[in-house]
Every structure is written in structure tokens, then in C-alpha cells.
Amino acid sequence: MGFDRTTTPSRFFFSVPTLPAEEQLIVKELFNYFYEVVFHRKEGPSINGHSCEATRDQFSSAYYQANGGLTHVCPICLHRKSNAIKENDLEHYFPKAVYPPLILHPSNLIFICRDCNETYKGVCDALQGGKKPLDRVFRPYRDTVKERAEVAFRREANTDWVKLLAADGIADEQERIENFDLQYKLEKRWSSDIAGIFEQIRTLCAGWGLPKEETRKKLREKCEDLQALSGFPDKFVESAYMKWLCETMFDAFYDNL
Template sequence: MWKIENSTNTQYLLKFESEIILPLFSMICDIVIEIEKGKIKLPLERVDIWKNTNVFLGFSTEQKKLFSYIMQKTVSGEKLQDYFYLIAVTFDSSYVERLFKLYKEQNSKVFYGNYDIPQIQIDEYFKGIFVSYFYNVYFVDDYVWGALVGERYNRKSFHRNFKLENKMVVCPYCDIDTTVAGSNNNIEHFLPKSKYPLISMNPLNLISSCYACNKADEGKGDRIPDSPIISPYNEMIGDFAGFDIDFLSKKITLHNTGGKAHDNYFKLLKLYSRYSDPIVFECVDNAAHSLFETLSNFTSPTKESIDLYNQRRERMNNLSFALKSVIGKYSQYEAYK
């Protein structure tokens, strides 16, 4: 629900795109076109056909070393060069060019904050390259990042950069959980990588979330959002989250004060049901009483001091939106000027 940014990680992942993703697409296009023109005859030798592309031949020595390395990486017994070969002998240039265009269109939409993207079925080869190799393997490969940026970069780096840039240790999706502990951090794909593999490495489709928000039984899992939808990269969604508190039933109720896109967001993350859990009431109630107890030690506490104290704890303490919304319902609050 928090408005977030991801500019630090964006620099790393754009480097990955420019040095690996785009050249690989161009190499595939080169080979497929050469086959169609009859300059390369089938059947091909499976090994190292990518080395015959104009793109690879134009690389620097260091770039050639990097591509030679990534082409040999193995996932489930298959090397990346095996996928390259299978694509080259399976698809024609129109398909590859159409997929390349789709890649650019989907990523461009995400960078412009448009997440209402229809799902388009992608073949298993390209899906495997983006998810199994790019995201699952190369994201955490020291050699790859050493060659690209001269330092280690991995998922821990992503989380650290994200927290420091946003100055927060609460989950931006839900504001229910904290993400101080590394084990409670997931890199969550807002548009799931299983359905949108071509944007699996887009930094504005990646969010450092709590464990629960990434799971289907508690959070969004890999469900496709209903349209229209917004993400925390768009705006402060929590500003459109209203909360009611019932002291008799000991229940917090979330209600939408925004539009359809906000409602779809709350449903996607299952926030209506998650906030109604009795433990959420206990947490908010405890935070409220702790706040009143703390401020009772002030010389002359006021409603303004309560609100300012609340603001200082935001992004570092969970359930800030709920506490801010219901604090005025407490009798202790009415006692202050």
C-alpha cells in the first residue's frame, strides 16, 4: 500500500537488459534470418552456432567471455545454448521479431506505470530463457554481475537497496508484516513471471515484499490481477484504505475509499480478509495503547502530537495506515485538545 521507488535496482537491471537480454534477442534474430535466406543450412551443429552471429563477432573480448560463460550455464540438464539452438530451428523470423516487439511493448508499459497488460501465451523456450536462466540463475550469479558492474549483486542486494531507498522495513504491499529479517523478504513479481515471463526482469515489476504476500493462500501468489489495477509503484494506495474498528467484536475492517483499481488491488492481496483477522485488531489496539501511554508522559500532549508521533513511526512499524485511521475512535484521543 506504500508508494515506492526502485531506482537503485533499476540501474543494475537495465545494465543486464542492455548487455545480455537485447544482444541475445539480436543474436537469435541473426541466426533465424540467415537460415531463412539459405546462408545457413539445416540441420545445424548444435554447439556454438551463436558464435557465428554478427552480434557476437562484434563484441569486445570481455563481452565474448561473458556470453561464452552464460551460454554454458546448465538448468535441468540443458544449457542456454541448447535453448538458443532449439529456438533457431523451431521458429521463423516473424515469430522472433513479434516476440521481441512484445518484449519491448510490455516492458515499456510497466515503466510508464501501466499494469493492465493482457496475458499472451509465450512458448516454453523463451519462457525458459527469461525465467529459468535470467531470473532464477543469472540474477544471483557472481561472475555475471562482476562482468556487468564489477561487483556482487543478488537478491539480498535487491532487498537492501530497496529498503534503503524507500527507508522502510514494512511490506509495501500490505503494511501488515515487517521485512526486517532477511528470511521474511521475497522478490515478488506484481505481474507473475509464470504468466508474464518477458517482464520477469523488469525492476518496476519486482517488489521486495513479505513472505505472506507472495503466497497464494495468504497473498497474491501468481494470480493475474483484475483490470484495472495499480501497483505500489503508481501511488500511495494506503491513502485509499479506510479502516473501521469494532471494540466489542474486536475486529478491524478495511474498506475501499478509492476506485475500482484500488478495490482490485485489495482483493488481489486478500487484504479485506487479512485485516479482519483478530490478531490484527490486537496488534493495532496494542499499538494505540502504547502510543497513549508514551504520550501521557509528555507535559501537555495534544491531538497534533499524537498524529506527529504516528507519522514518525511510519514505514518502520507495521499497521501504520490502520492505526492512523482508527486512532480517533479511542476515548483517550478525545481527551486531548
């Protein structure tokens, strides 16, 4: 099934609400059986005497092996999470209740943190039952926020706020990112993170006890070090924020040390 290349709703065959009720039930039960029972068995099904690697544990191991060092970080919110597989939720990006045929499609299964899955995403359907074309939604299994979005900041009433912008400035991409933010509330969550990040940077710079220009130079070096850590996606917001403080807000920042 090549669903991730389908761009028009009319070619997106996996939403079942348009089927007669009895047929919907059959489709849901069939795919649910494979997910709830077969996928969660200790061993994969045997075909022609060969055991298939098709269990949740095998899927998890393959995912974590393929993603190497990124296993500590939730691919949605980029928050650092435990590496214990059981503590991460296997998320159906397109909800299984609406798209049963995608219930075991590897492109629809992503390991995300519990906050993203339960507190924010819930059963939200980015495609609105197949009404939206696939190319109008952000697909986290294919496009990561870190690569597709740019974090911008603004200060209002002594509080700094995050805004997500399309990295390439394209309007369609901006719409995709805004829809994604409606699901996961990243701007709000990252805005509340940066108060703590600010305090860490402020304490660090105050500890140096250096004159203004030396502090600026040292902070800029620190910022470049952080930006070079591309293998640590959880540093994405921190390094963008440090850069903004360094290049745009430095005078006000230094005066408050």
C-alpha cells in the same frame, strides 16, 4: 520496456498465452534462464570486459538503499518485518508464469513479506491474463496503499472492522483498491490486527487514570504524534484507528476503560 504506462490490454504485449505452444515454451525458457541462472549468479555478466550489476544481491542492495528506512516494513501489508533481505520474498507482481518477459523488469519486482507472497498472493494475476487494462489494477511498485487508500472503521457486535476506501473518492480508484484487497486480504488482516491495537490503547488510557475530558485531550495529542510519524508506515493503521476512537467512538471507549 515502458509497460507501466500502458493502459489498454491491446497494447500490453507481455502476456504469452496467445502465442502458439512451442513459441510460449521458447519465450518462457529464455526469460526463465535469465532469472533462474544469470540473476542468481554471484557476479553479473561481463559485457566488453565490464561486470554488469545485474545479480539478485545487487538488485536487493540497490532496492534497500533506495528505500532507506522503509526496509523494516512490507510495502503491501505494512507489517513490520525483519530487515534481513533473505527473509523477504522477491515478488513478481505480474506472475512470471503468465508474463515471462516481465520476469526481470524492475517495476515488476518488489520485496514483500512471506505472508503476502505465499499465504495471500500466490500466483494470482491482477490483470487476468492481460484481459484487464493496466489502469484498472493497483500497482504497488508505483502506488502505495498508505498514499492511495484511506482506512475507515465500523463497529459491529462489539468488533471493529477495517474498510479500505479510495483516498480521493474516485470510483475507478476504489475498484483498483478492491481488486488489490482481493489479492492480499488487507481488510481482513488489518481487522484482526486492531483487536490488539485496541487493547494497547485501552491499557494506556486506563493507566493514565484521568477524567474523561483530560483523557480525550491526551489521547488526541498521542494521535497527532503518531500521525506525524510518516516515516513509519507500519503505524498507518494504528494512527487511523486511534483517530477514529478519539473522534467518533470516544464516549463508548471511555465508558469501557
